[in-house]
Amino acid sequence: MKSLSGIAGTALLLMASAMGVNSASAQDATTFVYADAGEPSTIDPAKANVNWEFTVTRNVYDRLVDFDLDDPSRLLPALATEWKQDGKVWTFKLRDGVTFHDGTPFDANDVKATLDRLLKVGQGQSYLVDDIASVTVVDPKTVQIETKAPTVFLASNLSRIEMMSDEDIAKHGGEAGEAWFSENANGTGPYAFVAWTRGTQIELKRNDKWWGKFPEKPFDRVLDRFVTDGANRARGLEGGEFDLANFVPLDEALRIGSTSGFHLVEGNNLWAWPAIYLNMDIPPTNNKDFRNALVKAFDYNAMVQSFQGKAVVGRGPIPAWFPGSPEKDQPEIKTDLEAAKAALAASGLSNATMKCSVPAGFPEFRFAATILQASAAQIGVTVEIEELPFVEAITAIKTDKSNCFVLGNANLSPQDATKFFSAHYLKGGFFNSGKFEDPALQELIAKLPSVSDPAERAAMLKQASDIVVDSHYIIWPARPVTVVPEPDRIGGYRIDPAEYINARFWELYSK
Incomplete structure (x- = not known):
């Protein structure tokens, strides 16, 4: 997969034109050119789970409700105009006059088919709604969703679930038909799928029949280009080849954002990135005092400086922006070598050696492991670093x-922390790589969704967070700010704090 930069990029664009791929420049006021960091493996909403897949699904499909970026505690009407909860049963009233891009009307049968299929597939974002027991069509504009236990978070989690056509699901069922969803899309959203040129780009067009509201001077077409090299994304953005670019390296983002014709857009990031998980099963990290020594020895300032000051040190697993976050009431986590040495002495261990596995291709992960290595050395602990493919x-x-x-902490739900805790800190959670287990935490997370009082939920969330912090299972090196350089000729870009970094094309406009 080649990047569109320099001589090679020019040659590839000429080749693309010869094959019929539109190579509109970023200066075209009606076309938006986006440099994405990768090419999707699928654009099936039931399976999509990474940035460059959400780039397509978030813009082509709609959700029942939307998350208010300006106020994380609020949800906004989308395909559903109103909803209510009665115990385990949620009732959603659907918007009139909505059609899919192929002209098919949207109704409650589409909601049922979408959720039934998502839960059956069990991939992608299905974990956000795995507490659904059944979906019932009351009438074409009313759907009832029953959960396995009462949960106040269902509507919030549905703000991440894209609605599909029941006719498409019926037509393309079975293994052979499933491939259709991976490379085609038919939603109700602001942009419609046009074409996918493998290795180069996905083309979208504006849906002028969309129920929502576009800004003045929206983009009629979007070219989602696959540019895997960060330096090439930066150069293309700076040179005017792209209107916006995903994952521009921080130093380049800060430099470009300070030059004439550009400005910086900053916002909250997903939870913590990176995070260091410590194995609770094997020595020496199965010793709580030893883990405490590592937490206190870690050089947090060095990690913040690596983000050029665009980061803070988290006080636990839940960031301050999250509704009900206990972060402000938790003690600051900071380097304290004397306390680290005391904790190490309490552990009874000396001259300990440990191994740390790091997914290859993530400089921040490698740097965090290197800081751990240097910090641990100051208290007489040897850390061996091994870079490996993610799996x-x-x-x-795990073995x-x-x-x-080393990995990032992430949560796609804008209001429900229990899904995050379940994945990272409860027994059997995929990202609970160090096999942390605490019965009190398990009980709290199971009970929390059924509590209707926000103050009581916040208190329980603090208890849950404190349990994780006090276990010293995790080292949170930094919580970076997302920094995106945007050309002055473009407006409307916002960062969703409960989302992988991508673009909401329906909010962007040409100045």
């Missing part, structure tokens, strides 16, 4: 061949 790296700690694993 091998996480398997190493007790490694004492630590």
Whole structure:
């Protein structure tokens, strides 16, 4: 997969034109050119789970409700105009006059088919709604969703679930038909799928029959280009080849954002990135005092400086922006070598050696492991770093061949922390790589969704967060700010704090 930059990029664009691929420049006021960091493996909403897949699904499909970026505690009407909860049953009233891009009317049968299929597939974002027991069509504009237990978070989590056509699902069922969803899209959203030129781009067009509201001077077409090299994305953005670029390296983003014709857009990021998980099963990290020594020895300032000051040190697993976050009431986590040495002495361990597995291709992960290595050395602990492909790296700690694993903490739900805790800190959670387990935490997370009082939920969330912090299972090196350089000729870009970094094309406009 080649990047569109320099001589090679020009040659590839000429080749693309010869094959019929539109190579509109970023200076075209009606066409928006986006440099994405990768090419999707699927654009099936039931399976999409990474940035460059959400780039398509978030813009082509709509959701029942939307998350208010300006106020994380609020949800906004979308395909559903109103909703209510009665115990385990939620009732959603659907919007009139909505059609899919192929002209088919949207109704309650589409909601049922979408959720039934998502839960059956069990991939992608299905974990957000895995507490659904059944979906019932009351009438064409009313759907009832019953959960396995009462949960106040269902509507919030549905703000991430894209609605599909029941006719498409019926037509393309079975293994052979499933491939259709991976490379085609038919939603009700602001942009419609046009074409996918493998290795180059996906083309979208504006849906002028969309129920929502576009800004003045919206873009009629979007070219989602696949540009895997960060330096090439930066150069293309700066040179005017792209209107916006995903994952521009921080130093380049800060430099470009300060030059004439550009400005910086900053916002909250997903939870914490990176995070260091410590193995609870094998020595020496199965010793709580030893883990405490590592937490206190870590050089947090060095990690913040690596983000050029565009980061803070988290106080626990839940960031301050999250509704009900206990962060402001939790003690600051900071380097304290004397306390680290005291904790190490309490552990009874000396001259300890441990191994840390790091997914290859993530400079921040490698740097965090290097800081851990240097910090631990100051208290007499040896850390051996092993870079591996992601699956091998996480398997190493899960099979007790490694004492630590570096990854990011992430949560796609804008209001429900229980899904995050379940994945990262409860028994059986995929990202619970160090096999942390606490019965009190398990009980809190199971009960929390049924509590209607926000103050009571906040208190329980603090209890849950404190349990994780006090276990010293995780080292949170930094919580970076997302920094995106945007050309002055473009407006409307916003960062969704509960989302992988991508673009909401329906909010963008040409100045």
